[in-house]
Amino acid sequence: MKPYQTALLSSLLIGSLSACQTQVETATTSEAIKLQQTALASQLGYDIVESLTVEVGPRLAGSPKDIIAVNWAMEKLTSLGFDRVYKEPVQVPIWERGxxxxxxxxxxxxxxxxxxxxxxxxxxxxxxxxxxxxxxxxxxxxxxxxxxxxxxxxxxxxxxxxxxxxxxxxxxxxxxxxxxxxxxxxxxxxxxxxxxxxxxxxxxxxxxxxxxxxxxxxxxxxxxxxxxxxxxxxxxxxxxxxxxxxxxPKNAGFNTSYNVIAEVTGNSKPNEIVLIGAHLDSWDEGTGAIDDGAGVAIVTAAAKHIQDLPVKPARTVRVVLYAAEEIGLVGGKAYAEAHKAELPLHYIAAESDFGAGRIYQIDTKVNESAWTEVQHALSPMSFNGVALGNNQASGGPDVSMLPALGVPVASLRQDGHDYFDYHHTPNDTLDKIDPAALAQNVAAYAQFAYIMANSTVTLTPLVTQSEK
Amino acid sequence: MKPYQTALLSSLLIGSLSACQTQVETATTSEAIKLQQTALASQLGYDIVESLTVEVGPRLAGSPKDIIAVNWAMEKLTSLGFDRVYKEPVQVPIWERGxxxxxxxxxxxxxxxxxxxxxxxxxxxxxxxxxxxxxxxxxxxxxxxxxxxxxxxxxxxxxxxxxxxxxxxxxxxxxxxxxxxxxxxxxxxxxxxxxxxxxxxxxxxxxxxxxxxxxxxxxxxxxxxxxxxxxxxxxxxxxxxxxxxxxxPKNAGFNTSYNVIAEVTGNSKPNEIVLIGAHLDSWDEGTGAIDDGAGVAIVTAAAKHIQDLPVKPARTVRVVLYAAEEIGLVGGKAYAEAHKAELPLHYIAAESDFGAGRIYQIDTKVNESAWTEVQHALSPMSFNGVALGNNQASGGPDVSMLPALGVPVASLRQDGHDYFDYHHTPNDTLDKIDPAALAQNVAAYAQFAYIMANSTVTLTPLVTQSEK
CATH class of the missing domain: 3.50.30.30 (Glucose Oxidase; domain 1)
Incomplete structure (x- = not known):
């Protein structure tokens, strides 16, 4: 092909791509609004956290209940019909409370x-x-x-x-x-x-x-x-x-736990990943309802609503239920290490780990020049009460190490005014969760994941720490 | 003296008594309003419950801490300068929680x-x-x-x-x-x-x-x-x-505890008694702040404000800090038995045992024909937010047996909407008490006791159970 022909074709392609992008954006916005409605009308999130707290309860990393939680998660994610469900081993220290x-x-x-x-x-x-x-x-x-x-x-x-x-x-x-x-x-x-x-x-x-x-x-x-x-x-x-x-109390060696993972396979870019996570372990004195059963429920239910769509978004939506967050982000670090080669394919990541209060704002950490476009893309979230915030997100504990490794993150900010009333106490039980607020979280994560999985904005490179 | 002279003198005396009564009532009302102001400006009540919860804490009837509480009460009442301070032995069963x-x-x-x-x-x-x-x-x-x-x-x-x-x-x-x-x-x-x-x-x-x-x-x-x-x-x-x-847990015999009593000696009818009580014992898991440190503080501080008046009211105001209420009104029953002969001299009795919420109403149990007059006498309490209620009072746990023995009682009704959030739990601690609400209680008890100690209304006989 001669150079001018190439240029012409490129120009046409770009033109058609732009038109296509607009179509994608319109369709994505429309689907995101439907996802919100679906999520708000569903009690799936509450059912998941009820199941986890009643059928498993406290699940201290490295304890026998931790493995029961992993088995619960594998069964729950499988029964929900995700495209892929798997687990990855994580070595976790054992500490017994006495x-x-x-x-x-x-x-x-x-x-x-x-x-x-x-x-x-x-x-x-x-x-x-x-x-x-x-x-x-x-x-x-x-x-x-x-x-x-x-x-x-x-x-x-x-x-x-x-x-x-x-x-x-x-x-x-x-x-x-x-x-x-x-x-x-x-x-x-x-x-x-x-x-x-x-x-x-x-x-x-x-x-x-x-x-x-x-x-x-x-x-x-x-x-x-x-x-x-x-x-x-x-x-x-x-x-x-x-x-x-x-x-x-005593420290008693190590045990194998697992990051439990489920995926909705992307329609056109299945190798690219939108990661929404939460941590599966909990402290041992409550039943781990707000920390972090709520997060497990929120990201799982959000992904399930996307799984159920007739047409999946472009990228893969990956749910990661991290092991052993409480005792030092052990699962988060293990994931970053195990997926090192794949991190450039992580489009964006976010973790829900701040209870079950309503989300009032979404912040991101993306390339500064992409931020306006990302905010525009995420604007349907405002119908769910989520304001567009700033570009200073950390993403949540288990994904907090990802920006330094080049992965964009988002923080969906929850109302935490009463979170530290119950956090890490025997009082972290199911009754502290408002089902309506939980559903609003599910809707927000579903919208976020869906929009990001279809987004045409380039989010990288991130500024490095030294540039910041 | 000839009959007509006697009749004339009687008539004059009655006339002058009536005038005197009106004077007494006016003076009483005026003093009651001052007492309210004094009590609301004082933090004596809070200081007492702070002292009891910090310096004694949990004081399960029959336990070593029970005796520490009795000693604390004797010292506290003595240091406050009451006219009389004494204690009366009560046999209480010992139960250990394990x-x-x-x-x-x-x-x-x-x-x-x-x-x-x-x-x-x-x-x-x-x-x-x-x-x-x-x-x-x-x-x-x-x-x-x-x-x-x-x-x-x-x-x-x-x-x-x-x-x-x-x-x-x-x-x-x-x-x-x-x-x-x-x-x-x-x-x-x-x-x-x-x-x-x-x-x-x-x-x-x-x-x-x-x-x-x-x-x-x-x-x-x-x-x-x-x-x-x-x-x-x-x-x-x-x-x-x-x-x-x-x-x-185990039952472990009996121990001697005490009803601890303080008095402001009446000015003109010292043998007649207005009893305001609370119970000194508590369950063992909290520090007994709302149950019933608050009551101890309320009635003690109320009596102390009366003790400090330049002119004492007619009747004796008796503070009774009952032993072993929690395990079955043991102190209350012992008091009724020990003071059987004196009960006809008990003008009226009331116990504070419902936390530290504001008093919104006062009910009585007096002779029906006296009720209107009693309500009139107590009307200054309305300035402190206390409405006049009904004549169906039981008086509180440790005085609940007194109406059947002929003693009138009053119930100063507290806002108990959150009382059973904390009642009988480890959460019964000082921080649950609002000092301003406690002072309002002190003011109400001070007014009640003072007005009743000066009252010229005849409250008896009570209706019997069968008449009711």
Whole structure:
């Protein structure tokens, strides 16, 4: 073919492609609005989280219930008729909670409600008893004189602020994750924190903590907010108050768990992937309803509504139910590693892991020059109450490492004003989920996944960390 | 003196008494309004309940903490400078909670949150496991065929309705108090009830239960509302679900506790008594803030505001902090017995035992012909948001036996819409008390006690039960 012929054909093709793009966009918008209606009229999402919480319940990574959850997920996804259902092994550390008891023993006996932080070591079998060194924050503990902490139980007494965004959690959670190291470096015999939670319930909030190889490992626990109030009031009366802790958690090696995956095969670009994820594991004290049974239900039901369409979207929609998020994003990291070669084919990824509150905004992390077009494409979501936000998304815990690997992400922002009332407590149960709000989430994820799976916008390259 | 002279003097005296009465009423009204202002501006009530919950905390009748509470009360009342402070011994049964664990073991393991009901016996040391016979109510259990219950764990699954009056409690509490007898009569090996509570927290509500001498004693527990939901959902899937219970409570004899009493001595009729009471004991899982630390604080602070007046009212205001209410009105019954001879001198009695919600109405139980006058006398309470109600009061648990013994009572009705969210759970802690609402209660009790201690209305005789 001669050069001018090539150019002409190209021009025609481009012209017809553009017309085609517009058609695709119109059809996609129309289908997205129908998907919203379908999802809002369906109780599939609620049925899924009901099934997971009732038939499995708590499913701590590495525990026997974790494997029961994996089997549940394989069966549920298979029964829903996805094009592909498979699982990928993930090695996860085993941590067993054991018992956790605490009481003030002087100047008066007062039993306290505590819980071991995830990963904590045990106290000596007979427990330990010491005075209390109270700090307003992790930073205050880090700046303390060692002689004020030596031989005592460090107590980080920071309240968690309530925000729709959940940003209060970020401000206080350092005390949970880093407090044991900071306390041990000053010579503390244990650390107890005020729960990272916005409630006034007599329940302690667990969550993962970390040790450092060169620092002694000391027991780490959280106490409920009312108990922290009580300890405060006692310390104001008598700074020599004694706290007794008895905890028997243990680390017990490793087990194989699985990322469980389902796919709606793309119609024309089946190798390209729109990933919507959630994590299958949960903490062990509730039934893992809002964290993250809701997410499992939301992304599974959203994909199922797409699976049921007569014409599938261009790209493959992949549901990933991650293993072992709670104990350190283990499944998310394993996925990124196992799918390294395939990551360039990941068009965009998003994880639902913030409960079951309504989605009020969608943010993205895409190439800056593509952002306006992406927002335009996602605009049907506004009919479902989802505003178009910014381009600063992180995508959710298990996909948070993907932008650095070149994969665009989106964050569908949920109303989290009460999320940290229940998060990581025995109170994380089904009754905390509003079925209507859950359905709104399903609709939003269905729209997001469908629109992205048909999108003609180029989202990459992402700015690198150094450019940012 | 000649008859006509006597008649004249009488007439004059009556005339002057009437004028005097009017003066007394006006002065009383004026003082009652000042008392309201004093009480609302004071944080004495909150300081008292803070002190009791922090310095004593849980104080189960018959336990070592019960005696600590008695000592606290003696010291607190003495330090407040009442005219008289004393205590009267009460024999109370000792019940120790031990541990209570439960889980569904089939078709899937699901740990449940339960608590032993007060007075329950233990399971065998290794626990017990059985199928579940579920009933909508105590009545349904009582009407069941024995073959449907025999060898099973009876489960009364009645939800408690939310009302400002707390009347939902009365509708469902029979399952707690009488369920064990009904279940054992049908051959059940244990009984578990849905908690008598209006919350959705993962906390079980304890409370006293009763056995009957001629019926086998079986273990009795309550499970949290979310757990009852879970068991329901499991039973719908599989009626052969198995429940395992392990409980180690025990009854351990008797101990001496005390009704603790303080008095503001009456100015002109010191032998006549206006009794305002609350109970000092609490269940052991919370710190007894709303039940009944609030009541202790309310009546103590109310009496203290009267104690501080330059001129005391005519009658003695007696604060009674009852022992062992929770386990069967033990202190209330002991008081009625010990003060039998003095009961005719009890002008009126009222107990504060319904949390710390605002008082919206005052009801009385007085002679019908006196009711209008009493309502008129109490009308200053309306300035504090307290409406005048009816003449059907019971007076509160520990004074509920007094009307039958001829003593008038009053019920100062509190807003109880959230009382059964926390009642008898670990969540009964100080943070559930609104200091402003507590002060409104103090003001209402101060006004009530002062007005009644000065009242010139004759409240007796009460109608007898048969007349009613």
């Amino acid at each position: 018992e956790a008891k605490a009481k003030i023993t002087f100047p008066v006996e007062q039993p306290l409600v505590i819980t071991a932080l995830g990963g904590s070591v045990a106290t000596p079998a007979g427990g330990l008893q010491a005075k209390i060194a109270r700090f307003d924050s992790l930073e205050a503990l880090q700046q303390a004189k060692p002689e004020d902490v030596q031989g005592k139980i460090a107590f980080i007494d920071q309240k968690t602020e309530r925000h729709i965004t959940g940003e209060g959690y970020g401000k206080s959670v350092g005390g949970r994750s880093k407090g044991a190291v900071a306390a041990a470096q000053k010579g503390a015999v244990a650390i107890v924190i005020r729960s990272i939670g916005t409630d006034h319930d007599r329940m302690a909030h667990t969550g993962v903590m970390r040790y450092q190889d060169d620092v002694p490992k000391i027991p780490a626990a959280a106490m409920s907010n009312p108990d922290a109030d009580l300890v405060d009031a006692l310390l104001k009366r008598n700074p020599d108050a004694l706290l007794e802790l008895q905890m028997s | 541990e209570a664990k439960a889980k569904i073991t089939f078709p899937v393991e699901q740990p449940l949150v339960i608590t032993a009901l007060g007075g329950s016996v233990a399971t065998p040391a290794g626990g017990l496991q059985a199928k579940i016979a579920r009933f909508d109510s105590l009545e349904a259990l009582q009407q069941a065929k024995p073959e449907d219950v025999q060898g099973k764990i009876a489960f009364i699954d009645q939800k408690t309705e939310r009302h400002i009056t707390g009347e939902g409690y009365g509708k469902s509490v029979g399952g707690r108090s009488k369920g064990a007898v009904a279940a054992a009569q049908k051959g059940a090996v244990a009984i578990v009830i849905r908690s008598i509570g209006t919350d959705h927290d993962r906390m079980a509500h304890t409370g006293v239960m009763r056995y009957q001498d001629d019926v086998p004693k079986i273990p009795a527990a309550a499970m949290s509302n979310p757990d009852a939901d879970l068991v329901d959902a499991l039973l719908k899937r599989n009626p052969d679900a198995l429940l395992e219970l392990q409980m180690s």
